[in-house]
Amino acid sequence: xxxxxxxxxxxxxxxxxxxxxxxxxxxxxxxxxxxxxxxxxxxxxxxxxxxxxxxxxxxxxxxxxxxxxxxxxxxxxxxxxxxxxxxxxxxxxxxxxxxxxxxxxxxxxxxxxxxxxxxxxxxxxxxxxxxxxxxxxxxxxxxxxxxxxxxxxxxxx
Amino acid sequence: xxxxxxxxxxxxxxxxxxxxxxxxxxxxxxxxxxxxxxxxxxxxxxxxxxxxxxxxxxxxxxxxxxxxxxxxxxxxxxxxxxxxxxxxxxxxxxxxxxxxxxxxxxxxxxxxxxxxxxxxxxxxxxxxxxxxxxxxxxxxxxxxxxxxxxxxxxxxxxxxxxxxxxxxxxxxxxxxxxxxxxxxxxxxxxxxxxxxxxxxxxxxxxxxxxxxxxxxxxxxxxxxxxxxxxxxxxxxxxxxxxxxxxxxxxxxxxxxxxxxxxxxxxxxxxxxxxxxxxxxxxxxxxxxxxxxxxxxxxxxxxxxxxxxxxxxxxxxxxxxxxxxxxxxxxxxxxxxxxxxxxxxxxxxxxxxxxxxxxxxxxxxxxxxxxxxxxxxxxxxxxxxxxxxxxxxxxxxxxxxxxxxxxxxxxxxxxxxxxxxxxxxxxxxxxxxxxxxxxxxxxxxxxxxxxxxxxxxxxxxxxxxxxxxxxxxxxxxxxxxxxxxxxxxxxxxxxxxxxxxxxxxxxxxxxxxxxxxxx
Numbered sequence: 064x065x066x067x068x069x070x071x072x073x074x075x076x077x078x079x080x081x082x083x084x085x086x087x088x089x090x091x092x093x094x095x096x097x098x099x100x101x102x103x104x105x106x107x108x109x110x111x112x113x114x115x116x117x118x119x120x121x122x123x124x125x126x127x128x129x130x131x132x133x134x135x136x137x138x139x140x141x142x143x144x145x146x147x148x149x150x151x152x153x154x155x156x157x158x159x160x161x162x163x164x165x166x167x168x169x170x171x172x173x174x175x176x177x178x179x180x181x182x183x184x185x186x187x188x189x190x191x192x193x194x195x196x197x198x199x200x201x202x203x204x205x206x207x208x209x210x211x212x213x214x215x216x217x218x219x220x
Numbered sequence: 221x222x223x224x225x226x227x228x229x230x231x232x233x234x235x236x237x238x239x240x241x242x243x244x245x246x247x248x249x250x251x252x253x254x255x256x257x258x259x260x261x262x263x264x265x266x267x268x269x270x271x272x273x274x275x276x277x278x279x280x281x282x283x284x285x286x287x288x289x290x291x292x293x294x295x296x297x298x299x300x301x302x303x304x305x306x307x308x309x310x311x312x313x314x315x316x317x318x319x320x321x322x323x324x325x326x327x328x329x330x331x332x333x334x335x336x337x338x339x340x341x342x343x344x345x346x347x348x349x350x351x352x353x354x355x356x357x358x359x360x361x362x363x364x365x366x367x368x369x370x371x372x373x374x375x376x377x378x379x380x381x382x383x384x385x386x387x388x389x390x391x392x393x394x395x396x397x398x399x400x401x402x403x404x405x406x407x408x409x410x411x412x413x414x415x416x417x418x419x420x421x422x423x424x425x426x427x428x429x430x431x432x433x434x435x436x437x438x439x440x441x442x443x444x445x446x447x448x449x450x451x452x453x454x455x456x457x458x459x460x461x462x463x464x465x466x467x468x469x470x471x472x473x474x475x476x477x478x479x480x481x482x483x484x485x486x487x488x489x490x491x492x493x494x495x496x497x498x499x500x501x502x503x504x505x506x507x508x509x510x511x512x513x514x515x516x517x518x519x520x521x522x523x524x525x526x527x528x529x530x531x532x533x534x535x536x537x538x539x540x541x542x543x544x545x546x547x548x549x550x551x552x553x554x555x556x557x558x559x560x561x562x563x564x565x566x567x568x569x570x571x572x573x574x575x576x577x578x579x580x581x582x583x584x585x586x587x588x589x590x591x592x593x594x595x596x597x598x599x600x601x602x603x604x605x606x607x608x609x610x611x612x613x614x615x616x617x618x619x620x621x622x623x624x625x626x627x628x629x630x631x632x633x634x635x636x637x638x639x640x641x642x643x644x645x646x647x648x649x650x651x652x653x654x655x656x657x658x659x660x661x662x663x664x665x666x667x668x669x670x671x672x673x674x675x676x677x678x679x680x681x682x683x684x685x686x687x688x689x690x691x692x693x694x695x696x697x698x699x700x701x702x703x704x705x706x707x708x709x710x711x712x713x714x715x716x717x718x719x720x721x722x723x724x725x726x727x728x729x730x731x732x733x734x735x736x737x738x
Binding site for chain 1: 230410447481486498500519560563568569634637642657658660
């Protein structure tokens with residue numbers, strides 16, 4: 064269950080310093096910042112730029128290029144539903160609708176109680192057991208309405 | 221003591237393998253049974269997962285799929301002695317679906333404990349490296365060339381030629397990069413290897429390093445694979461502790477070490493040059509070629525960038541010889557291909573076999589047709605950038621050239637099956653949508669073309685000036701195909717055009733159009 068630290072520039076600098084001497088450190092830094100704070104705040108960008116001796120524009124371009132990095136922390140749990148071809152062939156369309164209805168959010172949205180963020184993902188590599196989903200790091204396959212309802216219940220618990 | 225084997229592969233975990241293992245632990249304790257549970261990778265027969273195997277004098281007897289709630293019943297029915305049961309599939313090695321495969325790259329997957337270096341070595345592990353160290357760098361490159369191995373990521377470029385190019389560059393810092401950004405829908409072979417037999421990938425990369433004079437390697441892994449990440453980190457640490465990575469690999473004069481780096485959800489980073497930029501800490505934008513990565517790759521240095529499966533196949537090529545490997549397959553497609561059966565399919569899983577088997581045999585005989593029980597209407601081969609094939613083309617043999625001739629590609633070997641409820645116009649629109657979402661934005665045909673393609677499909681599906689818009693769509697696809705910098709924009713026309721040509725009725729195109737096209 065992710066519980067994030069409050070943002071402080073000192074803590075961010077500490078995380079950045081851990082990777083400072085690695086080659087191509089930007090992604091490892093962004094991943095670790097997001098693990099700590101639940102997102103990569105805009106305020107982190109000049110710190111990274113300074114530490115890696117690159118421009119702030121380069122850091123900003125990098126953060127915004129990748130789907131994984133967010134500006135606001137996600138809900139307590141993140142449910143990723145695979146919408147790629149294999150899952151489409153196996154009826155994820157109806158499940159997607161059901162997810163949105165039951166959670167009351169669109170793809171990318173977070174429930175009002177901030178318990179669950181629903182995201183689309185394009186392939187979890189579980190295409191032998193489509194449709195598939197991932198709740199934080201736990202994987203679920205062969206979803207049907209019944210299994211999906213159980214998963215949604217767990218996500219909201 | 222009875223030894224049982226349960227997979228910890230994500231594909232098994234996603235249908236409840238963890239709770240089955242937990243239940244076995246509890247039942248064994250409550251009943252006072254002496255049971256050891258070994259966690260393996262998956263055999264790739266995912267419709268049987270969670271598959272539980274019991275060691276018996278006859279071999280490993282399998283039961284699946286096993287529900288946690290039925291574990292007690294199974295034990296009472298004598299499964300720990302390998303007794304018959306309706307869930308029993310007999311000795312797993314003799315089970316036809318498994319037995320009829322030619323498992324070279326996946327020889328150990330599902331059999332060994334992926335976190336145990338000892339187990340790996342007990343199953344021919346590190347024999348390829350031993351041989352490579354004995355014959356030296358040049359002969360190693362020659363062996364890989366002789367095997368006829370082609371890049372398993374999708375492009376099918378001869379692996380040995382990439383290696384030779386890097387080997388011929390002057391001595392300097394060189395890198396081995398493993399492309400583990402397996403983003404194609406319908407594929408999971410890389411994941412299976414990394415979760416089920418990670419040492420074979422580490423060994424393959426080490427051999428590559430020795431062969432071309434590279435001392436450091438990176439595995440660029442997609443962030444959607446947290447289980448593979450964990451397994452790889454453990455395996456790399458084990459290999460390092462045992463001296464298979466470090467300053468003197470296996471006691472030799474060669475140095476090689478490596479690490480895993482996580483991607484961040486960008487599909488395009490599976491393209492080799494955008495992957496390199498991402499590893500360098502930049503936006504994952506595609507580079508223009510030349511220069512080739514073999515000359516100017518990671519951090520500007522000569523770099524081998526190979527797919528997981530290509531590198532994981534190197535150890536067996538070295539241990540058993542390039543000729544042994546080359547003797548499988550057909551034409552210019554040598555060796556075996558781990559084919560992944562996915563989508564609406566009865567027997568979803570990984571089937572490794574020599575090139576040359578027909579698409580129909582894979583879908584109907586091995587895959588068992590659809591899971592829904594409805595007729596197969598279309599299959600997409602090679603991921604989201606691969607063509608849709610109708611039943612009429614099911615006699616196409618699985619071979620790089622044969623698929624190219626049929627206006628398709630085998631890509632990374634994934635086959636996604638659709639039943640007759642599929643709307644092919646919708647799938648064509650999705651191909652454009654996916655390209656728009658994932659485009660790196662560097663080249664115009666891909667960035668703008670995909671957005672315009674989506675709009676066009678909306679118009680066509682709404683019946684707006686359909687005939688005229690279909691002409692524009694074909695023209696747009698032509699521009700994207702020839703004008704894009706990489707395969708994302710360049711191959712998106714494959715699913716779109718194949719859907720249109722083989723299933724024109726879904727686009728509201730009359731029979732007249734179909735005849736005119738022929």
